[in-house]
Amino acid sequence: MTSFHAFLGCSIDGFIAGPNGELDWLLWFDERLGEYGYDAFFSSIDALVMGRASYDAIRQQSPDLYDGTPVYVLSRTLPAGPQPEMGRSRVTVYADLATLRAALAADGIKRAYVDGGRTVQTFLAEGLLSDIVITRVPVLIGEGVPLFGPVPHPVPAELVETRELGAGAVQSTYRFSPGRE
Amino acid sequence: MTSFHAFLGCSIDGFIAGPNGELDWLLWFDERLGEYGYDAFFSSIDALVMGRASYDAIRQQSPDLYDGTPVYVLSRTLPAGPQPEMGRSRVTVYADLATLRAALAADGIKRAYVDGGRTVQTFLAEGLLSDIVITRVPVLIGEGVPLFGPVPHPVPAELVETRELGAGAVQSTYRFSPGRE
Numbered sequence: 001m002t003s004f005h006a007f008l009g010c011s012i013d014g015f016i017a018g019p020n021g022e023l024d025w026l027l028w029f030d031e032r033l034g035e036y037g038y039d040a041f042f043s044s045i046d047a048l049v050m051g052r053a054s055y056d057a058i059r060q061q062s063p064d065l066y067d068g069t070p071v072y073v074l075s076r077t078l079p080a081g082p083q084p085e086m087g088r089s090r091v092t093v094y095a096d097l098a099t100l101r102a103a104l105a106a107d108g109i110k111r112a113y114v115d116g117g118r119t120v121q122t123f124l125a126e127g128l129l130s131d132i133v134i135t136r137v138p139v140l141i142g143e144g145v146p147l148f149g150p151v152p153h154p155v156p157a158e159l160v161e162t163r164e165l166g167a168g169a170v171q172s173t174y175r176f177s178p179g180r181e
Numbered sequence: 182m183t184s185f186h187a188f189l190g191c192s193i194d195g196f197i198a199g200p201n202g203e204l205d206w207l208l209w210f211d212e213r214l215g216e217y218g219y220d221a222f223f224s225s226i227d228a229l230v231m232g233r234a235s236y237d238a239i240r241q242q243s244p245d246l247y248d249g250t251p252v253y254v255l256s257r258t259l260p261a262g263p264q265p266e267m268g269r270s271r272v273t274v275y276a277d278l279a280t281l282r283a284a285l286a287a288d289g290i291k292r293a294y295v296d297g298g299r300t301v302q303t304f305l306a307e308g309l310l311s312d313i314v315i316t317r318v319p320v321l322i323g324e325g326v327p328l329f330g331p332v333p334h335p336v337p338a339e340l341v342e343t344r345e346l347g348a349g350a351v352q353s354t355y356r357f358s359p360g361r362e
Binding site for chain 2: 012148157164168169170172
């Protein structure tokens with residue numbers, strides 16, 4: 001079985017990007033946070049899971065971002081199956097969550113990094129996310145792409161750790177109980 | 182000049198109440214947080230500022246909540262002017278922010294406690310809120326009354342303090358620069 005993990009930055013008001021995908025306000029903090037755990041997190045995972053929006057953005061802007069780690073794209077609009085390599089990462093598209101999970105299991109993926117707002121929301125709503133690391137930077141942006149979305153019922157979480165980073169960011173790690181549905 | 186301060190509890194996904202005003206999920210944490218600073222905060226303020234929704238709810242459910250501290254209601258739908266006392270608190274309705282602020286100043290109010298989602302959003306959007314204490318309890322509720330709303334432009338904040346409370350709640354205090362607009 002594959003477990004699913006998220007690691008995201010957001011504003012105080014819970015946006016992970018501006019209304020047109022702007023990330024400048026978030027990236028401004030990147031070098032000011034100090035050691036914020038991304039490298040350790042990234043080295044703990046075996047694969048990426050993301051939606052089309054993140055896939056398109058990364059393919060265009062930083063195809064080498066994942067350094068060879070395989071990428072599983074969840075998309076109903078892209079043709080299912082293998083895509084051209086992105087940097088050194090193999091990329092495969094799956095049309096639904098069940099097929100994607102079966103492929104991850106068949107490929108022996110133990111820990112998958114779920115990225116992108118919509119995809120994280122899907123995994124949360126399905127009760128599949130094991131944990132999330134949220135790094136809140138100290139700004140309100142008022143509108144944009146929200147980190148969280150609807151859930152079928154309240155989802156309790158367990159706070160694993162919270163800490164203050166540089167520049168007034170607060171990083172909190174929450175654990176969920178996946179498979180509770 | 183009066184300064185404005187907020188102190189709110191919310192879910193991880195930023196809701197201060199459920200879709201019908203439900204607070205049970207939040208109040209469940211109340212006795213589990215340990216000392217969370219409300220008494221010190223409340224004793225630091227001279228008056229309450231709230232909208233009609235909060236006023237109606239408190240008047241009906243716990244009129245003595247504010248223990249004699251005067252209440253200034255911001256409402257375009259209630260008739261402006263004095264209302265019946267709520268518990269031992271005098272209550273006055275103001276139709277707009279300018280009139281309300283003038284009354285606070287005339288009454289010598291130094292620090293006002295702004296409560297209720299919509300009213301906190303108004304003060305934030307107007308650049309009038311000095312600081313906010315946010316206590317995030319570890320649950321996602323998915324829908325409800327949001328703590329934050331639109332702002333005319335990004336609002337930077339300064340993290341004053343963050344700490345872990347009981348039951349996995351995280352309390353962060355942010356300072357704004359009121360009057361920047």
